[in-house]
Amino acid sequence: DAGVTQSPTHLIKTRGQQVTLRCSPKSGHDTVSWYQQALGQGPQFIFQYYEEEERQRGNFPDRFSGHQFPNYSSELNVNALLLGDSALYLCASSRRSTSGNTIYFGEGSWLTVV
Amino acid sequence: SQQGEEDPQALSIQEGENATMNCSYKTSINNLQWYRQNSGRGLVHLILIRSNEREKHSGRLRVTLDTSKKSSSLLITASRAADTASYFCATDASGRDGSSNTGKLIFGQGTTLQVKP
Numbered sequence: 001d002a003g004v005t006q007s008p009t010h011l012i013k014t015r016g017q018q019v020t021l022r023c024s025p026k027s028g029h030d031t032v033s034w035y036q037q038a039l040g041q042g043p044q045f046i047f048q049y050y051e052e053e054e055r056q057r058g059n060f061p062d063r064f065s066g067h068q069f070p071n072y073s074s075e076l077n078v079n080a081l082l083l084g085d086s087a088l089y090l091c092a093s094s095r096r097s098t099s100g101n102t103i104y105f106g107e108g109s110w111l112t113v114v
Numbered sequence: 115s116q117q118g119e120e121d122p123q124a125l126s127i128q129e130g131e132n133a134t135m136n137c138s139y140k141t142s143i144n145n146l147q148w149y150r151q152n153s154g155r156g157l158v159h160l161i162l163i164r165s166n167e168r169e170k171h172s173g174r175l176r177v178t179l180d181t182s183k184k185s186s187s188l189l190i191t192a193s194r195a196a197d198t199a200s201y202f203c204a205t206d207a208s209g210r211d212g213s214s215n216t217g218k219l220i221f222g223q224g225t226t227l228q229v230k231p
Contacts, residue, residue, distance in 0.1 A: 004156075031217055042202055042221030043157070056218050090156060094217045103147065103204075103217055107156035 002027060004093050004106035012112045013081050021076045021109045025093030031055075032074040033103070034066060035090040043090055049074050050096060078111075086113045120203060120222040128230050133190045135225040137203030138183075144206045146179055147219065148188050151200045160188070160201075195231045200224045 005024045013019050025032050031050045035043035045058040049068035068074045072093075078085055088110055094103045121136045137146070145164045149157040163170045163179045163186065170177045176189040190197055204219040 006156075033217060033219075035219075035221075042223050043204075043219075045218050045220065048218060058218075088154070092157075092217075092219070096217075101217070102159055102162050103219060104159055105149070105157035110154070 004091055004104050006089075006091050006106035006109050008109055009107065010110045010112075012114060014114055015081055015083060017081050018077065018079045019081060019111060021089050021091075021111070022073065023076070023091030023093075023106060024073045025091075026104050029093040029095045029104070030072050031094045031096050032068060032072065033092045033094070034074070034076045035092060035105075036060070037088040037090060037108070039087070046076070081113045083113050086111060120201070120225040122225060123223065124226045124228075126228045126230065127193060129193060129195055131193055131229075133193050133197070133227055133229070135188045135201050135203075135227070137186045137188070137222055139186075139203075139205045139220075139222075140184065141205075143181070146177075146186050147204045147206070148175075148177060148186075149202045149204060151202065151224070153199075157202065190227075193227075193229045195229050198227060198229045200226045 004026050007022045033048040034046040037043040046060050047057040048055050052068045063079045065077045088108045090108045091106045092103050094101050119138050127133055143165050145162055147162045148160040150160055151157050161172050161177050163177050174191045179186045202221050202224045204221045
């Protein structure tokens with residue numbers, strides 16, 4: 001049973017460029033969330049997708065956008081990259097339910113903006 | 115903004131000793147989850163405790179939850195060098211009545227644990 005998979009693992013971009021990160025959720029999961037983790041900090045919630053729609057959003061600008069596909073996989077897009085966008089981007093998957101459920105994370109994508 | 119605060123920020127112990135990490139949070143929660151993160155890697159789920167539970171065990175891990183004090187603790191017994199990592203608590207603050215669970219986690223800053231062989 002594959003867990004949450006993310007790609008690419010590392011990438012370097014220049015200020016002003018755009019980046020797309022990809023995520024495949026754990027088998028049986030239908031909800032994907034994205035988090036940003038700066039060095040030495042805890043992860044910060046960016047947004048969450050369920051049924052191909054953005055359901056919740058954290059305190060991130062519109063430069064951060066996403067998409068969920070019919071197979072539940074997801075993309076995170078960041079436009080007009082800033083140096084401060086350098087971070088580990090984590091994808092998390094879960095199954096929508098009425099009770100607390102475990103949320104699983106991928107290994108993350110390291111983004112460096114130069 | 116960070117909901118939780120872990121205490122201590124850093125902890126260094128000898129192999130075989132127990133390690134205790136504490137987490138405090140601010141709002142009512144649906145559940146609380148503990149994660150481990152090895153340097154530069156993803157988060158590994160350790161344990162989930164629901165708001166109506168007080169204690170939970172998993173192998174060498176013991177988690178307690180005190181909703182009246184809005185705090186949780188993670189105890190790792192008989193620590194090993196391989197336990198060296200950062201540990202985070204994360205709260206799911208949605209669905210106070212348990213009727214919904216949107217899975218939005220709010221993390222603390224983490225506790226960095228070093229276990230010396």
